[in-house]
Amino acid sequence: MNTAATTEDLSKISPQQARELFRDGLVVPTAGISLGYAQANLMIVPKDMAFDVLLFAQRNPKPCPILGVLDAGETSGPLLKGGDIRTDVPQYVVYENGVAIDTPTDITSYWRDDFVTFIIGCSFTFETALLEANLPVAHIAQGVNVPMYRTNVRCESAGKMGGPLVVSMRPMPANLVPDAVRITSRYPAVHGAPVHIGNPEELGITDINSPDFGDPVVIPEGQIPVFWACGVTPQAAVMESKPSIAIGHAPGHMLITDAKDSQYLVP
Structure with a gap:
């Protein structure tokens, strides 16, 4: 094929x-x-x-x-x-x-x-809405997998399952971050609004260019990292x-x- x-x-x-x-x-x-x-x-x-x-x-x-x-x-x-x-x-x-x-x-x-x-x-479900609003989605534009990171935030354990929150990251121009929050907050069934905006070290991410899953993306000048909760979290819990x-x-x-x-x- x-x-x-x-x-x-x-x-x-x-x-x-x-x-x-x-x-x-x-x-x-x-x-x-x-x-x-x-x-x-x-x-x-x-x-x-x-x-x-x-x-x-x-x-x-x-x-x-x-x-x-x-x-x-x-x-x-x-x-x-x-x-x-x-x-x-x-x-x-x-x-x-x-x-x-x-x-x-x-x-x-x-x-x-x-x-x-x-x-x-x-x-990925809300990315169509971001694109339709002319907001950038870096990993699509750059032709790579979305970057994902383990964080220092612990999920609430359940029985044998426990582990860290995993997040995905999409850089956004600072002036468009409110639009990204507003648009994605309307999709709570697919992670909803971001969980963190800005300094990745506050999530325990020491190198934004070395994701734990996926690929790094180029963050253009004037854009800041925006982080959403990620469905790889259960796999991080499985690993732990x-x-x-x-x-x-x-x-x-x-x-x-x-x-x-x-x-x-x-x-």
């Missing part, structure tokens, strides 16, 4: 077409693909750990807003009609005892009938909590759902 497709080429395809491309082997960060449709993080765990994940999400709704849950063994659902959660994300991360052991493009060989899938809101097995999406390589961004917009 042609893996040289640009984000511009992919921006207008349907979620089903995007998932088919990923199923066929396209591996790219999904920011800017199928604009207008919600993207989502994944956390897949055995059923005996599912309550801890659900409670962790309930206690930490900013980084872990749940859009849907597939019951034990289910591989499809309303957010990906006709799709397969095992193949329709461009890349996954498989954890054993908190250590990433594989980054496959297909998790069929790891699948278990007791796996429960949590579909978690993603900030060390369950026997868990599977997530590769950071920035999201599930593109059939839900419209507008479904998560509040007045």
Whole structure:
């Protein structure tokens, strides 16, 4: 297949077409693909750990807003009609005892009938609204994955799940930061308003050019870093909590759902 497709080429395809491309082997960060449709993080765990994940999400709704849950063994659902959660994300991360052991493009060989899938809101969803308001989205403009960072902010633990808040960063011109706050605050189901603006060291981030996940972006002169809660947070909790097995999406390589961004917009 042609893996040289640009984000511009992919921006207008349907979620089903995007998932088919990923199923066929396209591996790219999904920011800017199928604009207008919600993207989502994944956390897949055995059923005996599912309550801890659900409670962790309930206690930490900013980084872990749940859009849907597939019951034990289910591989499809309303957010990906006709799709397969095992193949329709461009890349996954498989954890054993908190250590990433594989980054496959297909998790069929790891699948278990007791796996429960949590579909978690993603900030890529509100990027369409930012772009429509002529606000910059640096990682899309620069053709890289969004930068993500572990912070010194602790999430509230739940059972065996505990770990740090992870944030994504988008630099903004200082005069446009209020617009970015206003626009994203209307999407609480996909992380909502920023959790921090400005000095990254206040979050324990010592080098803005060395993200823990994703890629660094160039911060133009006159722009300041703006940080949003990130759905990679459950994976950071998995790394710290060390369950026997868990599977997530590769950071920035999201599930593109059939839900419209507008479904998560509040007045």
